[in-house]
Amino acid sequence: MLELANVSAGYGSFQALFDVSLEVNAGESVAVIGPNGAGKTTLLRVISKLLPASAGVVSMEGRPLNDVPAHQVIARGIAQVPENRRLFPKLTVEENLKMGGFLPAVRARFGERLDFVYSLFPRMKERRAQAAGTLSGGEQQMCAIGRALMSGPKLLLLDEPSAGLAPVVVQAIFGMIKRICAEGYTVLIVEQNIRQVLKVVDRAYLLETGRIKMSGAAATLLASDEIRKTYLGL
Amino acid sequence: MQIFDVFLLEAVINGILLGGILALLALGLNLIFGVIDVVWICYAELIMIGMYSVFYLHNVYHLPLALAFIGCVLLVAALGALLHLLVIRPVLSAEPINQLLVTGGVLFFLQAVATLVFGVEFRNVGVSLPALQVAGMYISFARLIAFGVALAGMVAVYLFLKRTYIGTAIRAISQDRAIMPLMGVNPNRIFVLTSAIGGGLAGLAACLLVLQYDIHPAIGLTFGPITFMVCVLGGLGNMVGGFIAAFIFAQFISVGGYFLALEWGYVLAFLFFIAMMFWRPQGILGGK
Numbered sequence: 001m002l003e004l005a006n007v008s009a010g011y012g013s014f015q016a017l018f019d020v021s022l023e024v025n026a027g028e029s030v031a032v033i034g035p036n037g038a039g040k041t042t043l044l045r046v047i048s049k050l051l052p053a054s055a056g057v058v059s060m061e062g063r064p065l066n067d068v069p070a071h072q073v074i075a076r077g078i079a080q081v082p083e084n085r086r087l088f089p090k091l092t093v094e095e096n097l098k099m100g101g102f103l104p105a106v107r108a109r110f111g112e113r114l115d116f117v118y119s120l121f122p123r124m125k126e127r128r129a130q131a132a133g134t135l136s137g138g139e140q141q142m143c144a145i146g147r148a149l150m151s152g153p154k155l156l157l158l159d160e161p162s163a164g165l166a167p168v169v170v171q172a173i174f175g176m177i178k179r180i181c182a183e184g185y186t187v188l189i190v191e192q193n194i195r196q197v198l199k200v201v202d203r204a205y206l207l208e209t210g211r212i213k214m215s216g217a218a219a220t221l222l223a224s225d226e227i228r229k230t231y232l233g234l
Numbered sequence: 235m236q237i238f239d240v241f242l243l244e245a246v247i248n249g250i251l252l253g254g255i256l257a258l259l260a261l262g263l264n265l266i267f268g269v270i271d272v273v274w275i276c277y278a279e280l281i282m283i284g285m286y287s288v289f290y291l292h293n294v295y296h297l298p299l300a301l302a303f304i305g306c307v308l309l310v311a312a313l314g315a316l317l318h319l320l321v322i323r324p325v326l327s328a329e330p331i332n333q334l335l336v337t338g339g340v341l342f343f344l345q346a347v348a349t350l351v352f353g354v355e356f357r358n359v360g361v362s363l364p365a366l367q368v369a370g371m372y373i374s375f376a377r378l379i380a381f382g383v384a385l386a387g388m389v390a391v392y393l394f395l396k397r398t399y400i401g402t403a404i405r406a407i408s409q410d411r412a413i414m415p416l417m418g419v420n421p422n423r424i425f426v427l428t429s430a431i432g433g434g435l436a437g438l439a440a441c442l443l444v445l446q447y448d449i450h451p452a453i454g455l456t457f458g459p460i461t462f463m464v465c466v467l468g469g470l471g472n473m474v475g476g477f478i479a480a481f482i483f484a485q486f487i488s489v490g491g492y493f494l495a496l497e498w499g500y501v502l503a504f505l506f507f508i509a510m511m512f513w514r515p516q517g518i519l520g521g522k
Contacts (some may be wrong), residue, residue: 048416070415079416086413088406099406102399103418151418 001026001186002047002078002155007056009046016042018210019056024155029177029187031197031218033231034207040190041083043207044159047188048080049073060155075103077154081161085144089133093124093143096132100150109152117146120179138169145176149185156180158189162196174200194231198222242492244371249488251374253481254381255442259461260468260476261388262435268408268471269428272322272333276341278458280317280433282348284310284440285449289357299361307437314433315426322429323422341454348451357449380442387438388477391431404428408471463507469517479518483507 002024009017016039024030032040045051047058049070058065060076068076079100087096097117101110118125121142127135132143141161148156161177162170170193178200181187191197198204198218206214206221214221221227263277274280284306291302321340325333363375395401403419404427414421439457447453464483468475486506491499510518 050412050415069420071418071420074416074418082413082416086410088409090409091402091406095402095406098399098402099417099419102403107399147417 003059005057007053009053029181029201031201031204032190033194038207039210079148079153080157081144081148083159085140087132094128100147113150137165155186162193240370245488245492249485251377251381253484254384257477257480258384260464262432264473264476266432275337278454279344280436281440282454284437285444288444303441310437311430311434315430318429376445469519472519475519
């Protein structure tokens with residue numbers, strides 16, 4: 001579904017990604033794991049066209065995204081939950097969800113999508129008239145995921161969903177992501193919390209200093225010596 | 235004592251009517267600042283152009299007044315969009331002081347162009363509305379209409395911002411501009427649209443003011459500074475704050491003018507503004 005072929009990118013003279021190639025197949029959940037500063041967020045920014053790639057090709061369903069402006073990427077079926085959630089704090093929960101369904105093509109299905117998101121996160125229905133800025137961290141993450149699901153995307157990109165949340169909440173959020181995968185969504189998730197995320201996804205790539213170092217089935221990576229020693233401290 | 239009360243009441247009512255139009259003026263400027271983060275110092279000059287457009291459409295080309303008003307709103311809306319595309323977009327990431335200076339340049343440019351094209355003589359659309367006499371008070375009909383239309387315009391903008399997708403996006407973009415593309419929103423389009431709405435509100439104000447004022451190239455100076463001060467007083471970019479500040483400011487002008495002399499009303503209002511800048515520089519309700 002999503003394919004990156006030899007993608008490089010950076011900020012000014014600083015190069016953050018070197019020759020990255022990866023793919024995500026339909027129905028699959030894939031993680032990109034790695035330490036802080038490895039280029040994980042940059043990778044998602046390149047896919048969403050918020051940052052132009054300096055080399056390489058990103059394609060969605062076989063069609064390159066090179067000439068697609070950032071605001072049309074979502075129309076290709078790619079929705080992103082940005083790092084730190086980035087809700088509109090003064091808009092209500094429901095208005096935030098409405099922004100997720102902004103695309104003219106999905107407005108007719110607003111009620112149906114809203115019901116789906118509320119069934120996934122009943123808490124959001126309770127809080128629907130509340131300003132998003134007043135939600136707890138976990139609720140904000142639910143709202144941000146819900147917002148991204150409003151457009152009915154083919155591919156959901158999640159940027160560090162566990163960042164800044166209490167361990168108990170992290171557990172809950174990963175449980176929800178697992179349910180979203182089970183609903184049939186294709187998910188690409190970028191995460192530092194390696195142990196947790198590898199229990200949820202099918203496959204993973206290890207990104208270090210902007211380069212793919214390892215890839216394979218999540219269970220294989222979880223069992224590998226390198227991951228266990230360097231990242232899990234076992 | 236009875237007479238005194240009636241005149242004071244008249245001053246208060248006139249203040250409320252003036253407040254309505256000031257609130258309309260402030261709304262356009264606040265909307266643009268709230269969304270684009272640029273202050274259109276030349277906002278009142280758009281009103282001046284709008285007033286001339288009513289004069290030309292109605293008095294020179296003999297269109298009915300209603301059509302001239304519609305033409306004025308559309309023209310100034312287009313002018314607002316054009317101002318964004320030609321002047322604001324190139325300086326969007328420049329220093330705020332440069333953005334302020336460039337719209338200041340546009341202010342004097344529009345005044346100079348108006349002097350060149352329209353001449354310096356005073357124009358008037360020649361529509362004179364009667365004053366209503368209620369319980370011994372004289373209330374200007376033109377002001378009453380202006381108040382009603384200004385209020386209706388503000389309610390329309392409020393509903394647009396609250397109920398529609400585009401309106402919600404306009405509120406969202408002022409909170410987090412960078413992630414708007416992830417929602418499928420093209421920020422540039424929202425900016426142009428907001429500028430057109432801001433221009434349209436200036437056009438609407440022009441239609442209302444043309445019933446009360448003569449038109450000349452410097453007429454913008456009558457409304458520009460006061461609009462800016464109302465916005466700052468309410469908290470720049472804060473639309474509710476601007477609304478409240480407009481009515482406070484108008485009462486200073488109207489009631490202050492009643493107790494002393496008309497000119498004193500403005501002196502008191504500006505003095506109040508300066509004092510508030512010491513006490514609450516972020517505005518009554520704070521910034522956006």
